[in-house]
Amino acid sequence: MSLFLVKTRPVQRLYDRVSEASAALVISSYSSSFGLASRLLAGPVRGRVRNIYALVRIADEIVDNPDLSLGVESRARMLGWLHEDVRHALRTGYSANLVVHAFARTAIACGITDDMIDPFFASMQMDLETSTHTPETFDRYVYGSAEVVGLMCLRAFLADRPAGPERDAEHDRLAPGARRLGAAFQKLNFLRDLAEDYDLLGRAYFPGLVVDRFCDADRDRILIDIDADLAAAALVVPDLPPSSRRAAAAAHATFAELAARLRATPAAEIRRQRVRVPDAVKVRIAAGALYGGRS
Template structure:
């Protein structure tokens, strides 16, 4: 087997590894982006797999010291990658191919690690601005990573819109995972000022109380997420033609999580809210017919 064919084989294996990660951890994301042309889908899988590495470096470490060590290790790996000496690991091998094919920037990848560091040094956000800043680092950065792949011609002009979509998705995740974040990690992502303003206490959160105050806090954040989804949708026509359906579908599927929470009477504690398979098909047909 010659060097060229080995390289192609290694690349195929690396992308398959990344695809398995997204299939396992994000069915909604995979549902949307698996419908991209193969080369672009592979690039999305590689970017997602990197973000999963970053996320797991914090979530799977059992002590604060281990979390810090894992984050330092991953930062050093990214430094090596930037210098052209990526680690011998499928995720990094796939990412190298992505960087060779697309006009990628390394900065959002460092921003993603900064977002993980914010989780490592977690403090409840004080204001909505604080929450959106955090959401940029952990998710808006992902929008910037994906942008050269799905908006190859206009990506430099669409950065604000890509960030808006990422932040909207992160706010949606936070609203879906309120109970899990508190019960498993003792984290409250709801802004303290907003909780105080609506007279909703940590004690009520711990007791999983869903009342008018809780709903008011939840809806304030949900309304902001929906504003950001709308901002993104207005720019959709400037994304690559072969990516518009998939990007719009990802936004619809994630936005559908907010509706699922409402339909379940705002239960973010005992229900795993998600967009149903049937609803995904409805969204797919809606988006396809609108383009």
């Protein structure tokens, strides 16, 4: 044993802090939009949500890494190792992988269990095995890759509520909206990343869509479905705890803005390049959520 590890408890607390700092670095490096919205979360909730999304980001990196030397079999093995590490960390509270350690601490504290984690990794595995989807596999993919992440975040939002029947009832009431917000975000990503997913990764997520014949009618059909998800999610945002309500409102408004921009963009242009919400607009949306959600 190293001399430097004699004081186990202080070192453990330091390791926890370093793991959370690592998760925060992953998020700030990969997602400016998430970083902006997360600032509207109360401090403890912000850390939990960052820990969740950092793991999601690492798994996504494994399946989408552009390094062509990493074949499908290598990626599948890496994804499996990550999944097993997460499952082990949930039972021990510890991982040598800093991001997994941060996630496990949050999962244990918030009640995130295998029934959310396993579908997530199953969807990530689908990206390595499936390039097109049926309606059934699409629904399963969206559930595992996005809806369960919404449910994980909901657990993080409610973790400061006293445990008991009231919190359980609140969770059950808010869960459908959390799922629909996650689904809307995922489908919006599929639509705006249509060109990159198809041309670089060989994936066409939307069932029945022929990407090379993508037209305005296809765009509108997809957006009608997304609009329904956003409408369902909007019903529960006002009922979230104040510690997370403003951030959720900002995320919802940003997704709605992206949907509007996609609807105003010709399908041929969506097929060629990524549509985005400008940073100045994101800041304006965040400010509106901040000052409109003080309660």
